[in-house]
Structure formats: structure tokens, C-alpha cells
Amino acid sequence: MSAPRQEGVKPLHAWFLDGLAVNPDGPALRLNGRAWTYTELHRAACDWAGALIAGCGGRPRRVGVLASKTEEAYLGFLAALYAGATAVPLGPEYPVERNRAVAAAAGLDAIVVDPAGAAQVADLASAAPVRVCLTGSAEVAAALRESAALDGAAVVTPDGSTPAEPLNDGVDRLAYILFTSGSTGLPKGVPIRHGNIGAFLSAVLPRYEIGPRDVFSQVYELTFDLSMFEVWAAWASGACLTVLNRVQALAPERVAVRQGITFWTSTPSLAAAVQSRGVLPAGALPGLRYTMFCGEPLPVETARHWSSLAPNAVIDNLYGPTELAVACTGHRLDPTDAAGPDRAVPIGRPFPGVRHLLLEDGEVSGTVGELCVAGPQRFDGYLDPANDAGRFVDLDGERWYRTGDRVRQDGDGLVHLGRTDGQVKVRGYRIEVGEVERAVRRAAPGLDAAVFAVPGPGGEVLAGFVIGRAELDAAAVLKQLAELLPPYMLPGQLWPLAAAPLNPNGKIDRMALREEAVRRVADPHRPA
Numbered sequence: 001m002s003a004p005r006q007e008g009v010k011p012l013h014a015w016f017l018d019g020l021a022v023n024p025d026g027p028a029l030r031l032n033g034r035a036w037t038y039t040e041l042h043r044a045a046c047d048w049a050g051a052l053i054a055g056c057g058g059r060p061r062r063v064g065v066l067a068s069k070t071e072e073a074y075l076g077f078l079a080a081l082y083a084g085a086t087a088v089p090l091g092p093e094y095p096v097e098r099n100r101a102v103a104a105a106a107g108l109d110a111i112v113v114d115p116a117g118a119a120q121v122a123d124l125a126s127a128a129p130v131r132v133c134l135t136g137s138a139e140v141a142a143a144l145r146e147s148a149a150l151d152g153a154a155v156v157t158p159d160g161s162t163p164a165e166p167l168n169d170g171v172d173r174l175a176y177i178l179f180t181s182g183s184t185g186l187p188k189g190v191p192i193r194h195g196n197i198g199a200f201l202s203a204v205l206p207r208y209e210i211g212p213r214d215v216f217s218q219v220y221e222l223t224f225d226l227s228m229f230e231v232w233a234a235w236a237s238g239a240c241l242t243v244l245n246r247v248q249a250l251a252p253e254r255v256a257v258r259q260g261i262t263f264w265t266s267t268p269s270l271a272a273a274v275q276s277r278g279v280l281p282a283g284a285l286p287g288l289r290y291t292m293f294c295g296e297p298l299p300v301e302t303a304r305h306w307s308s309l310a311p312n313a314v315i316d317n318l319y320g321p322t323e324l325a326v327a328c329t330g331h332r333l334d335p336t337d338a339a340g341p342d343r344a345v346p347i348g349r350p351f352p353g354v355r356h357l358l359l360e361d362g363e364v365s366g367t368v369g370e371l372c373v374a375g376p377q378r379f380d381g382y383l384d385p386a387n388d389a390g391r392f393v394d395l396d397g398e399r400w401y402r403t404g405d406r407v408r409q410d411g412d413g414l415v416h417l418g419r420t421d422g423q424v425k426v427r428g429y430r431i432e433v434g435e436v437e438r439a440v441r442r443a444a445p446g447l448d449a450a451v452f453a454v455p456g457p458g459g460e461v462l463a464g465f466v467i468g469r470a471e472l473d474a475a476a477v478l479k480q481l482a483e484l485l486p487p488y489m490l491p492g493q494l495w496p497l498a499a500a501p502l503n504p505n506g507k508i509d510r511m512a513l514r515e516e517a518v519r520r521v522a523d524p525h526r527p528a
Helices: 012-022 038-056 071-082 096-106 117-125 138-147 194-207 226-236 246-250 268-277 300-309 433-443 474-482 510-522
Strands: 027-031 034-037 062-066 086-090 110-113 132-135 154-156 174-180 188-193 215-218 240-243 263-266 290-293 314-319 329-332 355-360 363-365 368-374 392-395 398-410 413-419 423-426 429-432 448-456 459-467 493-497
Touching: 012 027, 012 038, 012 071, 012 194, 012 226, 027 038, 027 071, 034 038, 038 071, 038 110, 038 132, 038 154, 062 071, 062 096, 062 117, 071 086, 071 110, 071 132, 086 096, 096 117, 096 174, 096 188, 110 117, 117 132, 117 138, 132 138, 138 154, 174 194, 188 194, 194 226, 215 226, 226 240, 226 263, 246 268, 263 268, 268 300, 300 314, 329 413, 355 398, 363 368, 413 433, 423 448, 423 459, 429 433, 433 448, 433 459, 433 474, 448 510, 459 510, 474 493, 493 510
Parallel strands: 027 240, 062 086, 062 110, 086 174, 110 132, 132 154, 215 240, 215 263, 263 290, 290 314, 459 493
Antiparallel strands: 027 034, 174 188, 314 329, 355 363, 355 368, 368 398, 392 398, 398 413, 423 429, 448 459
């Protein structure tokens, strides 16, 4: 049975209370060999919220959650919401300077840390007006107190605190702030209100029949917005959230059956990495009922391969930037689709409540253009208003967010064509690298591509990687490309790559690939 849906706008943590109501004694969180029931997690979050409020001498404003996928991460996030604060996830694996910049920009007045995050507490506290540091570890608390590293900020644990009941006001407040990479090199804060993420959940949950018997994979760190789908879709439905590490995510056959996972979330790159291992037979994941892809364009071949592994799963391809509260469009895959392997799966149709238009050369277009979105999922603007420049357009009395993604409208809804900022100039020609990558996929069926403009003799040159095979007849691929592209768009170099490096969010690490392409072009004799 599915959890009942409450009408109207409500705080994000009220979606957890929905799950608590339908499955109080069922597992809400499975982590490091321990299972927390909904009732246990709720009571612990109340204790942690009480500790935050007591330590701050009142409701905290913004709470940094400096923790990996540990109990401090999930309890800290939920407790921050219960205390009426805005949660700000931070990654202990991120460079300290980046986290300092986030702490300063967010104005953190409290921090929740796990043992891994404790090493950066002093640096963050020196950059923000931190009044309290909360940890679930008595050992970490003792060490922080002895080091006197927090310069007057209280170090507290939830033990002995008066529990705080979840606050139910302020649905127009900020629920959380995620920080994405900014064009200036500084992290860019994306504030999401309770109403924004609530509109997403209200739109997306009816797409699935989820209930207390379901088990979600939890693959991503809370710093990545795809995790917001994993966590809150599970908790709103009374389902179990099963936390996986990176190794488990790359070997789903080892955990999906054993843990009874029924709902798997993935970036296309993570699924492609599973495919490149080549060890899973067809039907290896029979218990999956749904797989949700998001975060990058989904190649048809990757989707088909996953469908062969999980023959009983509905595959849903969602699209959306962080600024639109996780995702705003979706397309259900038809495994019998005869689309060519060079195509990406469509991103589909907008969710209920999402309004969209296409903008081409400053005019509204009915066929092709930059996707602009309005509606209750759209954020209000960046934490630093300076980042708003060029990202919004006012039309027909409404403010639209410019996604920077170029799309085409067709019978399947929207088809992603690439980024509007994916244009490069090589030998005087303007080239869309997305178009070159699509041609490479067509010339090398079943493989992915990453193409870049990099410094070469005499100026910029095109070079890139064909991903998914350790060895490749590059000359044959280039010969095929010559039949698909004009000469000025042909890459000067194509190198085979068994698997692409992935960033912490499970996406292709294009920065690392570009740096490798630069090195290889500069030194052609350098070993691959």
C-alpha cells in the first residue's frame, strides 16, 4: 500500500512524518549493518533537534551537515529541519577551502559532524558565526572540547537534551541549500524552499507505486541533489532507505538481491560503468521494480543494457537542474524503441505544475531552443544575487529560469540536444561539441564519447575519448565520422578508454578527461 498524500504545501520533514504514520515499526534507514525504524529515527531526530536548539539558545538559522553517509548525515539533516533551520550539506572529502567558502556564504550558526568531518570543524567555524557543534560521538565531542578548536562555540551531543517536537511553521522558509560549481570558480549556493521540494515530491510520487515494502538504494552524498529524491521519496512512502557505498553502487548484483532493493537510482555514467565491467548476465537484477536515471543524458544503449539486467523494472529518465528542485521532466523508457544507438533517451514531458518555453535568439520558439522553466519548483535565485545575472528572463509577466540546456520538442516531449555553453571555436569555425559526441556514438555503436577543444599546435584542436572499450580501431571510427561530419568538425585525436573517471556524484568527470586530453595532445608519445 502507498502512503497517503497530504494536500497543500507542507515542510519537507512532514513528508517523513507521512512515512512514520504508515510504517512506524518498519525500517526507515539501513546503514552500516544497523536498521532504524521510523519511530526510532523520529525520536533520535527529536533529541538531536533539541540539542541544536539548546546549544544555540533558540532556533538555529542554518545548520551545516559536515558528514558522509553516516548516521550523523541523516539524523543531522532531519534534526535541522525539525528545529526549524535550513540544512546545508557539506562533504568531508571536499577540500577545506571549498567548505570554508560554503560555510561563510551560508552563514552557518551550527554544524553537525561525524568523525570524518571533525577534522574540518575549526576551519569552518573560523569562517562562519558558528555557535554550536553537534556530534553523535562522545569521543569526537571530547576531542573537540580538549582541542579548544572552536573558539567559544559549544560542543554538544544529543544525550541528555530535551527532545524538540518538529516545528510545523514556515513552509516558505528555506529547507536546504546545495552548492554547485560556479563559473567564477567559487561554489554557487542554490537555496531550495520547502515549497519547491514539496512541489517536486507532489509531482513525482504519483509516478510510482511505492509503499512500506519497498527498499530504495541510497547511492549519492547529500551534497548532490539526486540524493534528495532517494531520501524523501523513500521516507514519504514508508519505504526503507538502504545506504550504499561506492563499491556497492558499482556492483549492484552484490547488494540488490541481498538487501531486497526494489528502487534503484543512478546517473547514466554509473550505469555505464556497471556495463563496462561486463560481468552481469541478463536478468541479474530481477527484484528491481523501478530504476530512475537522472543527472546526465541517458544513452539508448546504456538504458537498453540496464533493462536487460532488470527486466521487471520500469525505467524512468528524469531531467532537471538543482535550481528546479531535483527534476522537472520525465520519460518512461520503451525497451522496444527502435531509436539508433547514437541517440539519447528523451527527457520527456514536464511534471504537473511545471511550465516551460523554448527561447531561440531571444524569441519564443515552438520547436528548438533553450529550455526555460517556471512554476512552484523553480528556486527564487542564488544565495549570492550576483550569480542571477543572465539566468532569468521575464516574459508574459512571469519569471523564467534559463536552464542553459538546448532541447527540441517532438512526439516524445523534450529531447536534450546539449548545453548552450557547449560551443567552441576551432580554426575559426564554431562547433557544438555535443553534436560531435553524438556522431562519435553513431560511428561507434554502444560506446560513449567525450570531446573537447584543447590547445594544440597552431591553436585549438578537437580531441576526445571513446568510452567503453580498452582497444579501438580509431582510424575506422574517424572514417565513419567523415561520412557524418564536415572536415572542420572531425577530432584530430580519438583515444579508447575502458571506463570514464567519475566524480563523487557518479557523473563523468569531464574536467579530469579534458586535462588528460590536454596532456596527450601536448605529448603525443606519452603512454596512455
